[in-house]
Every structure is written in C-alpha cells, then in structure tokens.
Amino acid sequence: MLSDKRDYEAIDKLYVWHPFTQMSDWEVSDNLVIESGNGVYLRDTQGREYIDGVSSLWCNVHGHRKKAIDEAIRKQLKKMAHSTMLGLAHVPGAELAERLVDLAPEGLHKVFYSDSGSTAVEVALKMAYQFWQQTSDRGVKRKLTTKTKFLTFGNAYHGDTLGSVSVGGIELFHKVYRPLLFDVYRVPYPEIRSDDSDYESKIMEQVEKRIIISGHELAAIVIEPLVQGAAGMRLSSPRFLRFLSRVCEKHGLLLILDEVATGFGRTGSMFACQQAGITPDFLCLAKGLTGGYLPLAATLTTDYVYKAFLGAPAEELTFFHGHTYTGNPLACAAALANLDIFVKEKTLVKLQPKIELLATGLTKFERLSHVKAVRQCGFMVGIELAQDGAKPYPAQMRMGHQVCLRARQKGLIIRPLGDVIVLMPPLSIHTQDLKKILKIVYESIREVTEN
Numbered sequence: 151m152l153s154d155k156r157d158y159e160a161i162d163k164l165y166v167w168h169p170f171t172q173m174s175d176w177e178v179s180d181n182l183v184i185e186s187g188n189g190v191y192l193r194d195t196q197g198r199e200y201i202d203g204v205s206s207l208w209c210n211v212h213g214h215r216k217k218a219i220d221e222a223i224r225k226q227l228k229k230m231a232h233s234t235m236l237g238l239a240h241v242p243g244a245e246l247a248e249r250l251v252d253l254a255p256e257g258l259h260k261v262f263y264s265d266s267g268s269t270a271v272e273v274a275l276k277m278a279y280q281f282w283q284q285t286s287d288r289g290v291k292r293k294l295t296t297k298t299k300f301l302t303f304g305n306a307y308h309g310d311t312l313g314s315v316s317v318g319g320i321e322l323f324h325k326v327y328r329p330l331l332f333d334v335y336r337v338p339y340p341e342i343r344s345d346d347s348d349y350e351s352k353i354m355e356q357v358e359k360r361i362i363i364s365g366h367e368l369a370a371i372v373i374e375p376l377v378q379g380a381a382g383m384r385l386s387s388p389r390f391l392r393f394l395s396r397v398c399e400k401h402g403l404l405l406i407l408d409e410v411a412t413g414f415g416r417t418g419s420m421f422a423c424q425q426a427g428i429t430p431d432f433l434c435l436a437k438g439l440t441g442g443y444l445p446l447a448a449t450l451t452t453d454y455v456y457k458a459f460l461g462a463p464a465e466e467l468t469f470f471h472g473h474t475y476t477g478n479p480l481a482c483a484a485a486l487a488n489l490d491i492f493v494k495e496k497t498l499v500k501l502q503p504k505i506e507l508l509a510t511g512l513t514k515f516e517r518l519s520h521v522k523a524v525r526q527c528g529f530m531v532g533i534e535l536a537q538d539g540a541k542p543y544p545a546q547m548r549m550g551h552q553v554c555l556r557a558r559q560k561g562l563i564i565r566p567l568g569d570v571i572v573l574m575p576p577l578s579i580h581t582q583d584l585k586k587i588l589k590i591v592y593e594s595i596r597e598v599t600e601n
C-alpha cells in the first residue's frame with residue numbers, strides 16, 4: 151500500500167534539513183517523497199514513476215532492488231550487521247579488499263576503508279601528508295617534512311569534509327569556509343577546449359613551473375581523472391594523466407586520483423585511470439562501490455606508502471584515522487555482489503553500445519539554440535545551457551533547475567549543476583529507457599529555453 155504523500159512531505163518539511171538545498175525554497179516547493187525503486191525507476195508516495203536519471207546522485211550501477219545485491223545484504227545480515235575494523239577484521243572486509251586489489255591498476259596493494267567519497271579523499275590527503283613526515287628515516291636521505299602542501303585544480307570538487315574542501319575549488323560551495331581551510335597551490339583544470347587546442351600543454355607548463363618552484367613543499371597532486379564532475383562535467387585527457395604520473399615520479403610527489411565519481415564503469419572502463427594506463431599512489435573510491443546501495447569508501451595505496459607507517463607502536467607512525475562504521479560488513483557484502491554482477495552480466499561490455507547511443511542521441515542537442523556545449527565521457531554527460539548558445543543566463547533565472555523540474559513532470563529525475571544539465575543513468579539502463587531520457591531532456595530544454 152502506498153503511503154500518504156502529503157503526510158510525509160509535511161513531516162519532511164517540518165524536520166529534515168536537506169543537503170545542498172536552499173531550504174526556504176524547499177519549504178514552499180512541491181517535493182517528491184520517494185517510496186520505492188525498481189531497476190532504473192523510482193516511485194513516489196503518489197505512485198508516480200520516474201527514471202532515476204542521475205543514479206541517485208551518481209552511485210547506482212545495476213538499478214534499484216537488484217536481486218543479487220539484495221540477497222547478499224540479507225545473507226550478511228543473518229550473520230552480523232556491523233563489527234568494527236579497529237583492532238578486528240571481518241570476512242566481507244577481507245574479501246572485498248582482495249577483490250579491489252585485483253581489480254585496481256597493478257601496484258595498489260592496500261585498502262583503507264571509510265564511508266563516503268569525502269572521507270576517501272580525506273584519508274588520501276592525511277596519508278600523503280603523514281607519509282612525508284615519516285619517510286626521513288626510511289631510506290630517504292633528506293628530511294622531507296617540508297612536503298606539506300597539495301597541488302590541486304581549479305573548480306575541483308572532492309567532497310565536503312574540511313580537507314576535501316581545502317583541495318576543492320568551487321567558489322560557490324567553498325568560499326565561506328576559506329578561513330578554516332589549509333592553503334593549496336592551484337592550477338586550472340586541463341579541460342579539453344574546442345577554442346584552444348594548446349590549452350592542455352599550457353596547463354602542463356604551469357604544473358611543471360609550480361613543481362620547480364614549490365616541489366620541496368609539495369606532498370601530492372590531487373585530481374579528478376578524465377572528468378571534473380561537480381564543476382559541470384569538464385573533460386580532460388588520458389594524456390594529461392600520463393603527464394601527471396611522469397612528473398610525480400620524476401619530482402618525488404605522490405599522485406592522488408579521486409575516482410569517487412568516475413570509478414566503477416562511469417567513464418566506460420572500470421576506472422578512469424586505466425584509460426591512461428597509469429597507477430596512482432592513491433585511488434579514492436566510493437559512490438558506485440556498493441552499486442549505490444550502502445555508504446562505503448576505499449582509499450587504495452601502494453606498499454611503498456604503507457611501509458612508511460610501519461614501526462613499533464611507541465614510534466607513533468600509526469595512521470590515526472578511522473570511523474565507527476568504517477568498512478561496514480553489510481556494505482562490503484553489497485560491494486562484493488556489485489563486483490560479481492560486473493563480471494556475470496558483462497556490464498562494461500554491454501555499456502559500450504549504450505555509450506555510443508548516448509553520443510549519437512546527444513548530437514542534436516548541440517543544435518539547440520540555447521545549448522552552449524554538450525560534454526560526454528562514457529556515462530557522464532553535461533549539457534550546458536546558455537542564452538543563444540553563448541551568454542550565461544542570469545543566475546536568478548535558474549534555467550538548469552527549471553529544465554529539471556520540467557523533466558520531472560515528464561517522468562525523469564535529474565539534478566543540474568547550475569545551468570549544466572547532468573545525465574548519469576545507471577549503467578544497467580535499457581536502450582529504450584536511455585532513448586526516453588534523451589527525448590524528455592530534449593523536449594524539456596526546448597520548452598523551457600525557447601518559451
């Protein structure tokens with residue numbers, strides 16, 4: 151039986167403070183209350199169905215209520231819901247770590263669990279920092295405690311904990327916290343630009359210059375590989391990643407790849423860095439790790455990093471970090487089932503023609519009068535709206551938001567990034583639903599921007 155929508159909407163408005171949401175707007179809006187999901191569809195308390203066009207914030211992989219994941223969680227639940235990883239191990243945690251090491255680029259042999267994308271990055275930052283504080287007596291001749299800073303990219307988004315915010319660069323989200331954050335060096339993201347084919351090379355020069363000047367202070371470089379998600383689906387190349395890997399190797403810096411959004415098939419390969427054929431020092435994973443079921447994150451690193459933390463307890467080289475629900479067993483069980491499905495259902499193989507279909511379907515969006523750019527990497531799409539395809543809309547018009555509301559009326563849930571319409575369907579979506587998404591978004595953009 152369906153719940154009473156008005157009740158839950160009212161209760162929500164009374165008590166819930168929603169993330170990244172202007173609540174004065176929320177309080178006067180008609181809001182959906184989702185009650186169930188099945189495959190790529192979500193159903194609200196009124197019984198209306200919607201395609202989940204952003205994979206419940208970029209994390210759903212094989213659809214909702216996927217039998218194998220549901221069963222894996224139930225099976226684990228019969229044994230135990232939670233046991234700590236501080237001083238104890240558990241079965242699904244050990245098994246999942248083994249599987250992740252197997253799946254990740256060669257050389258990443260250690261898995262540190264946490265609970266969200268933000269904490270996966272926070273862990274990498276703290277480990278990278280601490281690594282340099284502790285390496286001086288471990289084979290490195292010079293003392294390297296000066297290496298405390300990070301090189302990051304303009305408009306980066308790495309999450310909302312303060313370390314992750316420090317290495318982020320989205321003014322709207324981050325500027326208010328500036329006094330609480332640590333300083334970083336920042337260069338522009340090496341976005342692939344149609345108006346400047348040398349742009350990437352210019353950014354490479356800037357990175358090299360910064361390293362020459364500040365290399366002695368730099369602990370690590372942090373980047374979202376191939377796609378900057380929250381910045382509006384900005385694309386960069388595998389070549390740039392190979393460049394970063396080379397300069398890090400040459401100048402003794404650690405490389406942190408934030409694959410929270412790009413991991414688990416989103417860019418067409420299991421991990422984005424595999425398209426560049428590189429192994430970073432840290433690989434940050436979350437979102438799709440559990441197929442979009444439960445909060446779990448993992449920061450993978452090398453033996454080289456790991457060894458700098460070994461010693462007698464009194465040496466205080468321990469990585470003093472860990473959350474209560476770090477590596478929760480139910481979440482690990484979901485993640486194991488998620489990875490099994492990738493193999494059994496050949497998810498990545500089946501994804502390729504859908505990526506093509508998406509690319510073909512998107513070409514006509516470029517011809518819309520008020521679309522400035524269409525960006526796609528695998529199953530990550532950003533459609534940038536602009537007046538006459540050139541001039542940004544005034545922010546108060548909230549064009550992206552309006553297009554998404556229109557799409558919702560037509561049975562599709564999407565969420566914009568400013569005036570960039572984001573499409574990120576579950577990888578398992580069938581072609582007819584993918585075509586439906588394209589149709590709805592096309593019509594919604596036309597109706598909102600051309601009226």
Ligand SMILES: Cc1ncc(COP(=O)(O)O)c(C=O)c1O
Pocket residue numbers: 266267268269271307308309310374379380408409410411412436437
């Ligand atoms: C690249 C990237 N890093 C980190 C995060 C933060 O992840 P979470 O929201 O799970 O903390 C996000 C979230 O969108 C992301 O896109």
